[in-house]
Amino acid sequence: xxxxxxxxxxxxxxxxxxxxxxxxxxxxxxxxxxxxxxxxxxxxxxxxxxxxxxxxxxxxxxxxxxxxxxxxxxxxxxxxxxxxxxxxxxxxxxxxxxxxxxxxxxxxxxxxxxxxxxxxxxxxxxxxxxxxxxxxxxxxxxxxxxxxxxxxxxxxxxxxxxxxxxxxxxxxxxxxxxx
Amino acid sequence: xxxxxxxxxxxxxxxxxxxxxxxxxxxxxxxxxxxxxxxxxxxxxxxxxxxxxxxxxxxxxxxxxxxxxxxxxxxxxxxxxxxxxxxxxxxxxxxxxxxxxxxxxxxxxxxxxxxxxxxxxxxxxxxxxxxxxxxxxxxxxxxxxxxxxxxxxxxxxxxxxxxxxxxxxxxxxxxxxxx
Numbered sequence: 632x633x634x635x636x637x638x639x640x641x642x643x644x645x646x647x648x649x650x651x652x653x654x655x656x657x658x659x660x661x662x663x664x665x666x667x668x669x670x671x672x673x674x675x676x677x678x679x680x681x682x683x684x685x686x687x688x689x690x691x692x693x694x695x696x697x698x699x700x701x702x703x704x705x706x707x708x709x710x711x712x713x714x715x716x717x718x719x720x721x722x723x724x725x726x727x728x729x730x731x732x733x734x735x736x737x738x739x740x741x742x743x744x745x746x747x748x749x750x751x752x753x754x755x756x757x758x759x760x761x762x763x764x765x766x767x768x769x770x771x772x773x774x775x776x777x778x779x780x781x782x783x784x785x786x787x788x789x790x791x792x793x794x795x796x797x798x799x800x801x802x803x804x805x806x807x808x809x810x
Numbered sequence: 811x812x813x814x815x816x817x818x819x820x821x822x823x824x825x826x827x828x829x830x831x832x833x834x835x836x837x838x839x840x841x842x843x844x845x846x847x848x849x850x851x852x853x854x855x856x857x858x859x860x861x862x863x864x865x866x867x868x869x870x871x872x873x874x875x876x877x878x879x880x881x882x883x884x885x886x887x888x889x890x891x892x893x894x895x896x897x898x899x900x901x902x903x904x905x906x907x908x909x910x911x912x913x914x915x916x917x918x919x920x921x922x923x924x925x926x927x928x929x930x931x932x933x934x935x936x937x938x939x940x941x942x943x944x945x946x947x948x949x950x951x952x953x954x955x956x957x958x959x960x961x962x963x964x965x966x967x968x969x970x971x972x973x974x975x976x977x978x979x980x981x982x983x984x985x986x987x988x989x
Contacts, residue, residue: 632815639813668849708914708983730981735887742912802909
């Protein structure tokens with residue numbers, strides 16, 4: 632950030648009075664521009680004993696598999712955002728069942744919020760951001776070709792919990808993937 | 811938003827290619843400026859049979875009671891943010907126990923994420939954003955003078971769950987308060 636989005640003059644990075652962190656402040660109109668983490672939300676769509684995954688047609692992680700998920704938009708709820716992402720990425724009709732995983736990723740200023748969901752029918756197909764969408768049973772999951780650690784954790788917890796038939800919400804920090 | 815924070819030229823609101831929502835786009839450098847919901851996080855600090863509340867010294871809702879909570883910052887986890895807010899607003903030393911309530915507030919583009927926490931000692935005092943901080947037993951809670959509906963719900967669920975000695979995570983939409 633170099634310029635004030637309100638008046639177009641230059642900004643400088645300094646600590647506002649009464650605050651304790653540096654913020655971008657407009658040198659002309661005084662507007663303080665806060666920068667905060669973004670929410671990525673999506674779901675784990677279950678159909679019979681299978682899970683719907685999407686092969687990414689976009690960067691980052693082009694060609695890797697993921698659960699339908701993306702940035703939450705203004706003016707929607709988490710559940711609406713998770714359903715919208717499922718529709719956009721996989722034309723998937725899902726029913727949201729349970730808030731299931733909540734991950735903090737401070738290295739990229741993101742919070743992931745994933746739901747368990749029921750996939751309502753087989754009328755799915757790739758959306759513009761997917762190369763392919765497909766149902767996978769547990770032993771078919773492409774563990775080495777998953778796009779993100781958050782997706783790996785969500786799938787791992789799901790299969791653990793399914794064996795016990797008891798689904799427990801998980802919340803923890805996720806570190807960057809080793810290079 | 812009127813000006814590009816990257817180059818200082820004017821922006822216009824239009825739908826980028828491949829997108830389906832209007833965004834502020836720079837007419838000069840083409841940068842797309844996304845606007846997304848913010849996370850408010852905090853906790854419900856429990857000490858023996860009492861809850862720590864803070865009387866707000868700032869707008870909105872100056873003079874009303876709240877749980878320690880505020881905007882999550884970049885480069886921190888949810889749990890760190892909830893602890894930081896408790897320290898800032900009430901000098902409270904808390905141990906985070908459970909992710910407890912998750913609320914979508916699409917009318918203000920916020921997601922509230924509140925934890926149950928253990929208040930570790932009685933060395934609390936008002937921070938700069940609080941007029942007063944105080945422990946309340948269930949029958950002392952100032953229900954009519956709570957600052958926000960999200961706080962009301964979190965306290966209500968806590969007292970319901972405490973009677974059963976079983977704390978269940980809640981997630982739902984919260985509508986604007988009636989005028």
